[in-house]
Amino acid sequence: MIPVEQILHPDWVLPIEPAGEVLTGHSIAIDQGRIAAIEPRQALESRHQAAAVKELPGQVIMPGLINAHTHAAMTLLRGYADDLPLMTWLESHIWPAEQAHVGEAFVRDGSALAVLEMLRGGITCFNDMYFFPETTAAVAAEAGMRATVGMILIDFPTPYASGPEAYFEKGEALHAQWANDPLIDTTMAPHAPYTVSEPHLVRAAELAERHGRRLHMHIHETLGEIDASVEKTGSRPLMRLDALGLVGPQLLAVHMTHLDERERDRISATGAHVIHCPEANLKLASGICPIADLAARGVGLALGTDGAASNNNLDILGEMRTAAMLAKGASLDATALPAHQALEIATLGGARAIGRDQEIGSLVVGKAADLVSLDLNTPEADPLHDVASQVVYACGREAVRDVWIAGRHVLKAREPVTLDVPAIRARAAEWRDKLQR
Known part of the structure; x- marks a missing residue:
């Protein structure tokens, strides 16, 4: 078994490369901040083992x-x-x-x-x-x-x-x-x-x-x-x-x-x-x-x-x-x-x-694990005929659930991990008052 840091199990993957592809029942392995594998779930689990495994039912993963x-x-x-x-x-x-x-x-x-x-x-x-x-x-x-x-x-x-x-x-x-x-x-x-x-x-x-x-x-x-x-x-x-x-x-x-x-x-x-x-x-x-x-x-x-x-x-x-x-x-x-x-x-x-396409922009093995998951298991996304069309024409940013950058889980269930949200909002309110004065 190949050890990796994380394995994600969404229902769908939009890799962007190859163009127009939608992967169903595929999983993603992440190691050292990079995409280690994108394979059908059973095949990936038979070859990779991770300390952290995340189930993402009803969700699609795409590049950030x-x-x-x-x-x-x-x-x-x-x-x-x-x-x-x-x-x-x-x-x-x-x-x-x-x-x-x-x-x-x-x-x-x-x-x-x-x-x-x-x-x-x-x-x-x-x-x-x-x-x-x-x-x-x-x-x-x-x-x-x-x-x-x-x-x-x-x-x-x-x-x-x-x-x-x-x-x-x-x-x-x-x-x-x-x-x-x-x-x-x-x-x-x-x-x-x-x-x-x-x-x-x-x-x-x-x-x-x-x-x-x-x-x-x-x-x-x-x-x-x-x-x-x-x-x-x-x-x-x-x-x-x-x-x-x-x-x-x-x-x-x-x-x-x-x-x-x-x-x-x-x-x-x-x-x-x-x-x-x-x-x-x-x-x-x-x-x-x-x-x-x-x-x-x-x-x-x-x-x-x-x-x-x-x-x-x-x-x-x-x-x-x-x-x-x-x-x-x-x-x-x-x-x-x-x-x-x-x-x-x-x-x-x-x-x-911006000249960073060798690193980010698509889900390709070896690229940085900059990923976003969107929840399509909502009434607003029903019925689901076409994943790509649903993301473009039906999803708002409230559908975003999780975000990873270089494999780091920086947004979990819409909650930022690396930011002090109350403090940021309080300072914004202070600037509002200064600008209005």
Whole structure:
């Protein structure tokens, strides 16, 4: 018998790889933080023995969800300024609030609340862009959560840095601090083409290339952004970036709600990744990313929530359902983005985008045991004809029961193991009072 640390017995497994597969009556063995075996239950039990065995009747296990774009600490601004256009929201409300309140304590407490919410929603990894990324990384690591944190860059001073040189220095230090961590990774994260000058964008891309990291940026979020770029430079933002040599497999282009034919061709030809944030884009009336068309062109796609200040939640299961519905409605094609493809975008697509697909994103022997179980033994999931469709179209995040990251059981029966929930909620209430004053 082969000794392993854990054996899980769900009713179904959605491995994501191979594509479209649903395994019934299969079990999963976990050892040293990795998937040791996925086999029919009887075969697995005949060869493996574990100290911990967990029965999961009526449940499906799938890879942990990946939130490929968020601003974790902004969870403290959830509901702070709603029902406003993007630039009014930013310039008149969010940026002034950040200038007044953002610091290490704000980011620590906001990131802890975000990690709590994401774990309870089955998210095992998030890709963050915000100030004081060192603090967000520390919060995630302490909670046992996987994160990719951005070396943030913006041309103007903020409470985090006095200007571009300070951002670059802090980015280099952030990367060095977490370079060999098993859970925490980094990207270069210039905010947007309208807040970062072209010389600094080029320097950011060079830094990302030197460290073998991605370039994570808001691009084509609104028509106003595009019109302003055309008026100022004569070019649309994506084509300006392309002329600078920044559009390629390293680019994580967030939002992309307005794309002409030439831009869609370039995204497909260059291998850039598009991070779709459907619910934030809808709420801010920014536009709709043409995800069905991009998927048909073979573009690498992932899902993000954006920040809870503009969404107002960090729910990738919800984003997945909205993305699938939008793809169908916008393309007038009910076959666009079917359930299995939506699941892949929410898991393996995110892993590919952030460059961690050799480690996470699908249930393959040898990969990290980042798993989530969802309970389908509920009236809301009855009758169960198709497991994948039920997960995409019928399940909410309340169906999430258990979460494992690198084999560590971090959510048990919806209760976080590594977080002090009352303390996190109490600090969030304190920040609410400060912001309201």
